[in-house]
Amino acid sequence: xxxxxxxxxxxxxxQKATRDIYLPPERKKISGGDTTHISAKEFSIYYxxxxxxxxxxxxxxxxxxxxxxxxxxxxxxxxxxxINRMNDLIPSCHTTGxxxxxxxxxxxxxxxEVLLRKKVGMVFQKPNPFPKSIFDNIxxxxxxxxxxxxxxxxxxxxxxxxxxxxxxxxxxxxxKNALGLSGGQQQRLCVARTLAVEPEVLLxxxxxxxxxxxxxxxxxxxxxxxxxSYTIMIVTHNMQxxxxxxxxxxxxxxxxxxxxxxxxxxxxxxxDPMTEDYITGRFS
Amino acid sequence: MNIGTRKIxxxxxxxxxxGSIIVxxxxxxxxxxxxxxxxxxxxxxxxxxxHRKMLLNEFRRGDSExxxxxxxxxxxxRANVYNMLTGFEAELETMAPEKKAEYKGKYSQVRSxxxxxxxxxxxxxxxxxxxxxxGQTRWEKAEExxxxxxxxxxxxxxxxxxxxxxxxxxxxxxxxxxSLVKLFPYVKDxxxxxxxxxxxxxxxxxxxxxVDSHFFGGIWPEIQGTFFLxxxxxLFAFPLGVVAAVYFTEYxxxxxxxxxxxxxxxxxxxxxxxxxxMFGLAFFINTLKVSESKSVIAGxxxxxxxxxxxxxxxxxxxxxxxxxxxxxxxLSLGSTKWNxxxxxxxxxxxxxxxxxxxxxxxxxxxxTAPIIFTAAVSVGSAIGLAxxxxxxxxxxxxxxxxxxxxxxxxxxxxxxxxxxVLALVxxxxxxxxxxxVVRARVSxxxxx
Ligand SMILES: Nc1ncnc2c1ncn2[C@@H]1O[C@H](COP(=O)(O)OP(=O)(O)O)[C@@H](O)[C@H]1O
Ligand SMILES: [Mg+2]
Numbered sequence: 244x245x246x247x248x249x250x251x252x253x254x255x256x257x258q259k260a261t262r263d264i265y266l267p268p269e270r271k272k273i274s275g276g277d278t279t280h281i282s283a284k285e286f287s288i289y290y291x292x293x294x295x296x297x298x299x300x301x302x303x304x305x306x307x308x309x310x311x312x313x314x315x316x317x318x319x320x321x322x323x324x325x326i327n328r329m330n331d332l333i334p335s336c337h338t339t340g341x342x343x344x345x346x347x348x349x350x351x352x353x354x355x356e357v358l359l360r361k362k363v364g365m366v367f368q369k370p371n372p373f374p375k376s377i378f379d380n381i382x383x384x385x386x387x388x389x390x391x392x393x394x395x396x397x398x399x400x401x402x403x404x405x406x407x408x409x410x411x412x413x414x415x416x417x418x419k420n421a422l423g424l425s426g427g428q429q430q431r432l433c434v435a436r437t438l439a440v441e442p443e444v445l446l447x448x449x450x451x452x453x454x455x456x457x458x459x460x461x462x463x464x465x466x467x468x469x470x471x472s473y474t475i476m477i478v479t480h481n482m483q484x485x486x487x488x489x490x491x492x493x494x495x496x497x498x499x500x501x502x503x504x505x506x507x508x509x510x511x512x513x514x515d516p517m518t519e520d521y522i523t524g525r526f527s
Numbered sequence: 528m529n530i531g532t533r534k535i536x537x538x539x540x541x542x543x544x545x546g547s548i549i550v551x552x553x554x555x556x557x558x559x560x561x562x563x564x565x566x567x568x569x570x571x572x573x574x575x576x577x578h579r580k581m582l583l584n585e586f587r588r589g590d591s592e593x594x595x596x597x598x599x600x601x602x603x604x605r606a607n608v609y610n611m612l613t614g615f616e617a618e619l620e621t622m623a624p625e626k627k628a629e630y631k632g633k634y635s636q637v638r639s640x641x642x643x644x645x646x647x648x649x650x651x652x653x654x655x656x657x658x659x660x661x662g663q664t665r666w667e668k669a670e671e672x673x674x675x676x677x678x679x680x681x682x683x684x685x686x687x688x689x690x691x692x693x694x695x696x697x698x699x700x701x702x703x704x705x706s707l708v709k710l711f712p713y714v715k716d717x718x719x720x721x722x723x724x725x726x727x728x729x730x731x732x733x734x735x736x737x738v739d740s741h742f743f744g745g746i747w748p749e750i751q752g753t754f755f756l757x758x759x760x761x762l763f764a765f766p767l768g769v770v771a772a773v774y775f776t777e778y779x780x781x782x783x784x785x786x787x788x789x790x791x792x793x794x795x796x797x798x799x800x801x802x803x804x805m806f807g808l809a810f811f812i813n814t815l816k817v818s819e820s821k822s823v824i825a826g827x828x829x830x831x832x833x834x835x836x837x838x839x840x841x842x843x844x845x846x847x848x849x850x851x852x853x854x855x856x857x858l859s860l861g862s863t864k865w866n867x868x869x870x871x872x873x874x875x876x877x878x879x880x881x882x883x884x885x886x887x888x889x890x891x892x893x894x895t896a897p898i899i900f901t902a903a904v905s906v907g908s909a910i911g912l913a914x915x916x917x918x919x920x921x922x923x924x925x926x927x928x929x930x931x932x933x934x935x936x937x938x939x940x941x942x943x944x945x946x947x948v949l950a951l952v953x954x955x956x957x958x959x960x961x962x963x964v965v966r967a968r969v970s971x972x973x974x975x
Contacts, residue, residue: 329859361861371852374875374973383870384860420973433856440860 261302264491267505273471276306280444280474281326285340288321290333295321297498298340305443308466308475310489310506312482314521318498319478320368323446325349326476327363328356344444361388363444364437369453370429372421372436377413380421380432384440399439407435408465427458434465445469447477451484463488482522486510494518559952566949569942574727576601577646578664585657585738586731597723604720607713608641609649615707633701637710640676644669644714645721657739658936664743665942666724673718677711732946740906741930741943748909750950752823752920756902757892759827759915760834764891765884767831768838769873772880775839776846777868796836801896803833808900821919823910826902833897834887841883845876878969885962889955895924905929923951 257279266272281303288296296318303309311319321330328349330336342349349359361384372380381400382390390396400417404410409431413424421432430450437445447466451459466475466488479485485492485506492509494502494517502509502518513519528536576597583589615634619627638648646662647654654660663669679698684691699711714721735745779785807829811817817825849872857867873880895903903925910918930944931937937944 327859329855332855332858357861357863360859365855365859367852367855367859369852371850371856373853373856373871383857384862387860387862387866387870422973436856436860 257304258302261304264503264505265304265307267507270490270505273306276304276471278305279303280305280345281476282343282346283340284343286325286342287339288318288325288330289335289337289339290321291335295498296325296495299500301493301500301503303474303476304491305474306471307490308470308477308488310485310492311476311478311495312480312485312492312521313495313501315480317495319495320448322495323448323476323478324365326444326446327360327365329360329365331356361440362442363446364440364442365446365448366430366433366437366450368449370426370433372424372429372432374420374422376418377421377424377432378417380436381439384436388440403435403439404432406438406469407431408461408468409435425458427454427461430454430458430462431465434462438469442473444474444476447475449478449480452480459484482510494521496521562945562948562952565942565945566947566952569732569946569949570729572727572729572942573666573724574729575662575664575666575669575722575724577662577722578727578729580646581661581664581738581743582731584660585743586735588731601721601723604717605645607717608645608710608721611707611710611713612638612641612648615705615710618706630702630705633698634707636679637676637698637707640672641714644672644676644718658742661743662722666722668939669718669722669724673715676714733950736908737906737943740934741940742936746923746926746943746947746950748907749921749923749926749947750954751909752903752922753892753924753951753954755823755910755915755920756826756830756898756922757888759823760830760891761884761888763828763831764835764838764887768835768884769842769880771835771839772842772846773868773873776843777864777872792836792839796840798833799896800833800894801899803829804897804900806832807897812901818917821900821902821904822917823902823915823920826898826919826922827915829897829901830891830894833894834891837887837890838883841886842876842880845879845883846872848879849875875973878966878973881969882962882966885958885965889958889962892958893924893951893955895928898922898925905933923947923954927951 257277261279262277266277279302283299283301286296286299287294299322311323313319324330325338325342326344326349330338338350344359344363348354373383375383378400381403382396385396385399390399401410401414404413409428412428413432421429424432430453434445434450451462454462463484466477469475470488470490477485477488489506492504492506493500494509494513494515496517502513502515504514509518510522513522576594579589579594579597583591583594619630619634622630642648642651642659642662644662647660663672677698678695679701681694681696682691683694699708702708702710729745732745733750734747736748737746738744775785775789779788807825811825811828812820812822817828853871853875854867857871858864862870902919903922904919905921905926907919907921910920927944927947930940930947934940
C-alpha cells in the first residue's frame, strides 16, 4: 500500500507558480489548502498508439476547485479518469511520465488502485445510481469497506445525503429505488454516494451536462458547499460554470495543457492566444 | 414513394403478418386441443365399478362398504350372464362332436370378450396379470369391448389388388338356435347395471404409481423422475454456467484460446441431443463410472452438459447487457472487481440469467434422447432421494415414447399416453411461465 494518508505537511512543497495560480493576492486562502495534492509531471496518456493527453505538467492544490475546459475530444475526461485509474478499464490505455497523488506515483508498480479510488471519488457525466434503494446506494461504499453496523450506516447515509444537499428531498423514502429520482436528484445522490466513502478528492466529469438549468444550479451550489473540504476537479464545457465554481482553470487543446491559471485571470486576461480564442467563442 | 403506395405496402404487410399469426395459432390448436382434451380424460372420466374395485384392492382407496353393496347389485345382473354361460356349456356337452368343436371355438371367443368386459368369470383360474383381474375400468373402453362381444371382426381379402377390408359379423347369428343367443341382447341392455358407470375424478393419476405397466394407476414416478433429472441437471449446470459466463465476460483476455472456447460453446449448443446421450453413456457411466449402470445422477449430468452452453450464452448476454455505468460507479467507489461482480453486475443481470436458467430447465425436463442410455427405465416405481446415485428412474419424456411405441398393449392405454404428454407440456409451460413472472418481478424490483 503506497498511496497512504501521509501527514500533509510532508507533501512536496508548493511551487511558487502553483501558489500564484490558486492564491492570487485578492483571494482568501482555504485553511489546509496549501499543499500540492495531485501533481502531473510530463504525464502522457495513450490509447494504443494514439496520444490522447500530451506531456502534461501541473500541480493541483488540495481543497480548491479546479476546472478543466476545452473543446470536446481534447482529452479532459481522459486526464480526469487517469487520476483514479478508471482508464484501467480500457485495455489499450497506458501512460508515461508521472502522476503523483500525495507524492506517491498513481501508476507505480505497487499502487493499489482500489485504495486509490477510495480516496479519489468520481461522479460521472450521466447519473448512474445502482438499481437499488436510495439507502443501499449510499451505504454501498461503506459496506464495501467493512461497515456493517446498521446504526452507523444510517448516520453515514444521513450525513452524506445532507452534504450533497438532497437529504430533505429523499429522507422519507430511503427505501425506494434510486432510479425513481429525477436526473438532478440522481446526480446529487451520486455525489452523496461518493462522499459516503469519505474521499479526499472529488472528480466530476461534466456532472451537469445531462441536467436542466435548475438542477445544474443545485449542483453548482453543492460544489461551492464542498469547496474547502475536498479537492475538487470538474470537467465542464460550460465556461460560465467554470468561472462560477472554480478557483483555477486548466485549458486543454488536442491533449495539450495550453494554460493553467487562476480562473479570474484565465477568463479575463488569458496569456495564450489559443485560450483567448476559445473563451471568446472563436472555436469550440 | 408516394403516400398511396406506402399505405398499400403497410396494409399488405399487416395483412401478411396477421395471416401468418392466424396460421400459427391454428397449427397450435390442432396440436394442443387433442393433447388437452385427451390428457384431461386421464383424470376426469366415466369410471366403472371395476375401477373402484381396482382402487380398493391395489391402492386401498375408496369406501369398501359402499363398494360391496355396489358389487352385490352388479352381481345380480352378472349372475344371469354366468347362468347363460353354464347353461350353454351344458348344452355343448349334448352336441354332436363336430358341431361341438365348431361351437367351442366360437364360444371361447365369446368368453374372452366377456372376460375383457367384466373381469374373470366363474370357473376361470386366478389370473396372473393384474390387468386380467379386472374388467373395463373406463366406460368408453367398456363400450368398445361390448362391440367386440357383439360383433366378430373379419377381414375381406377376396380382391388381392386392394388392401383387405375389415368388416363385422353379428356374433348372435353364429349362435342361432342355441341358448346362448339370448346372451348378446342381455349384455347389451344390462351393461350399465353390471358396470355401474359414474363420473370419476381420479387425481391419483398424478400421485399414484402405475400398476401392471400403466394399465392402472398413475404417473407419479415419471413426474418425479422428470423433476429429479431436470433439477439435478440444473444443480450442476446453473452454477457452472454462470461462473463460466462471468469468466468469459469479465476475466477472459481476448485472444485465440478465448475465441476457440466461445465457438466451442456455440457449437456445443447445436449438437443433437442423442449425441449427448451417447456421450453421457460413454463418459459418465463407462469412463467415470458415476454409477454401475443407468442412474439419475448420470442422466442429470448428461442433461447438464446439454444445457450448459445455453445457460452460459444467456448468462453472458445478461451480464453484457448490464450498463457499463454500474461497473464504473462501483469501481470508482473503491470496489474490487470481484465485489463489483458479486454486488452489482450479477444482481443486475439476474433477470436474464434466471430466464435462461428456467428455459434450460424446461428443456432438460423435455428432452428424451440424453436420458435413454443414461437414466431412463420404461416402468418403475418412484425412487427415493437417496437412490439417485444408483437407480434409474422412469421419466415423462422417455415414457411417452416408450408407451406409444414399445408397450405391448399401447393401444389400450391411450389415455395414459395423453395424460403423460399433458403433464409434460404443463410442466414445461409452468416453468416458462414462472420464468416470465420471476423476470418481471426482479426487473420491477431493479427498476423501482
Ligand atoms: N476508449 C478509447 N479508446 C480510444 N480512443 C479514445 C477512447 N476514449 C477516448 N478516446 C480518444 O481520446 C481523445 C480524448 O477523449 P476524451 O478524453 O473523452 O475527450 P473529452 O472528454 O475532452 O471530450 C479523443 O480523441 C477520443 O477519441
Ligand atoms: Mg468527456
